[in-house]
Amino acid sequence: MVSTIVASVRALMRSLAVTVPVTIVVTDCFGYMAKVDGWSMQPTFNACESDAPDVVLLSHWSARKFDVKRGQIVSLVSPREPNQLIIKRVVALEGDTVVTRPRYRHRTIIVPKGHCWVEGDNSDKSMDSNTFGCVPLGLISAICQYIIWPPKRWTKVEPSLPADRQYVHYSNDKCLVAFNTFDDYKDLDDTDGLSLIEHQ
Template identity: 40%
Template sequence: MASSFWSIASRQALNSGLFLTKLYCFLHVTTNYLGFMAYAYGPSMIPTLHPSGNVLLAERISKRYQKPSRGDIVVIRSPENPKKTPIKRVIGIEGDCISFVVDPVKNDKSQTIVVPKGHVFVQGDYTHNSRDSRTFGPVPYGLIQGRVLWRVWPFQDFGPLGPTPT
């Protein structure tokens, strides 16, 4: 009787372990190669995103096969703090000549740069309150984590977030 208890218990533990292993593998493949949920908050992407917070669905598939386009909203690994993943809009791609106001709050001093090969120039939609390529320079392709496809929350704004012409 005791041996049947242990055989049932070990079978259940093995089945549970296999299920958890399969679940982990599925989540790992999904988030590392297909897509992931991103959380955006703060004023830098007003009016596209709400400053109080948005849950977004970002995809990783196309970044492996094509370069980002002007107008895409992307999740990047911050060049200043690798623990942060800001969400910004691609304003310029490699080879583009970009002119921008360095700090629109303080003065109207402008600067012009050419985006280097293998980089993009990103900027928040609300330029008066955004840390972006104007501060830390063009972002290498390797720091792009994914392209934002959908707004999931707040639910009343659920829907696609496609590129906007710049």
């Protein structure tokens, strides 16, 4: 009886000695699943407040070189709460000019090198770059790939912009991130020295 228990414990320990390191390596290098709490990313995540929270697949591998693209949704360390991970959309990259939302202290901002500008899709309920400013790319831990739960919500997460945002491209491949009512910002090409050549 005792020898059987000892043999079982040894077998369990051998199994754990293999599976735990493999699980850690897979989670650290490739990705993991996470529940999305809150309403800051509605309607992309947690579209219906009465439903269970969405569960997403996050890829560490895709973010390993911090080669993020405009419109991608990322998981990042909160600049305000370093022990907390938040999920936001990358709206602008280094060199881009952002027309900020009213709560930010400047009307426009140019994203500095090695940083990005992130926003929640539900701006009224989001604490994002309009609160804490540009975010170092080094804080990004993963890129969101899929909504995997609940089953009726399963879908690939594609890069896009919040509904009230648009890009205006420059000749130097940089962007102005403006609101859809771009006519309100026509003076930016003069005041900020921007050369607008295409309006998308």
